[in-house]
Amino acid sequence: MARALREPGDPPLRPLPGAVAGLLVELAAPPRLAAHLRAVHDVAHQLVDWVRLRRPALPLDREAVLFGAATHDIGKVAWVAELSGPGAAHEEAGRRLLLERGVEPRLARFAGTHAAWDRPGVGLEDLLVSVADKVWKNKRVPDLEDRLLALLVAAGGGERWAEFLALDEELERIGAGADGRLAFQAAFPVRT
Template identity: 60%
Template sequence: MSSYRPLPEEVVALLETVDAPPRLAAHLRLVHDVAVELVEWFEQRGVVVDREAVLFGAATHDIGKVLHPAELSGPGSQHEPAGYELLVEHGFPERLARFARTHASWTEQGIEFEDLVVSLADKVWKAKRVQDLENLIVERLPGEAWEAFMALDDVLDRIAATADTRLAFQAAHPS
């Protein structure tokens, strides 16, 4: 039994409905778990975060890969708009479905803090650090920029330190 937080029930039901591969479900669970840690950290710092949106976004950001299975193990971005459409078709509101479309587009206009948090969780779960993305988050944190940077860096280092365990968990699930 793993210690990773379970996905929300409505996401589990959706994954079953669309016959998502076990490895995709494991990946979504891991990114969701990291997103919970990040949201809790932001909330402890007094940052207002739409918890429901971020956690749903992290739990579904790659759902479009069920329609573009080549992107499960290789590069590609067709899953992003496809995932958004799939979520909308299954009755999820745009405010939640958008993360499937925005999780790799953090430099576009209109990106909200919650979009950045989902993008960050999708990177740091495997210890990937993206300075441009992290800088965008730091710019939106309260207080002195250098203090916010140092605090964010500490939490991301802590999360990244356990990436090998998460990668092994994901790899244990068949594609």
């Protein structure tokens, strides 16, 4: 676990917030989960920085996005099989786990919303966590990206085609590092 939390990776990955790293250690989380959360957290950093640069006046809860990306799959400590196979049981389990440990609902929600981006009322922060959870491995989801694009266009008043091109370019740039992130995650075992 310590290696998954501290090794730099290639490309280098930002460390998880200390409170999240501590929680993963306390829960005896699988090292692969820690590596995955680091990869998605790092991509979320890149996305938030890009949005801030592009739309500095856009209200954006940076802390929420980064915490959400760092904990979105935390329910997989209870549903370890979902680390290497399909399943959604970890989503509600993760939200409950975070709430039980005193995490604010506004932050715990990402454990449930990261895969529910197509529901009504999903906001910018939720979409950024969802996009980060896809593009870390260079997976593109057009409907998800269209939702994010619509919010960016509405907030900035720019031409949709110009915003599309800018978002596409940024996601391609981030996606180019997917092989390194995938290799980093795969280097750690699913079981502790």
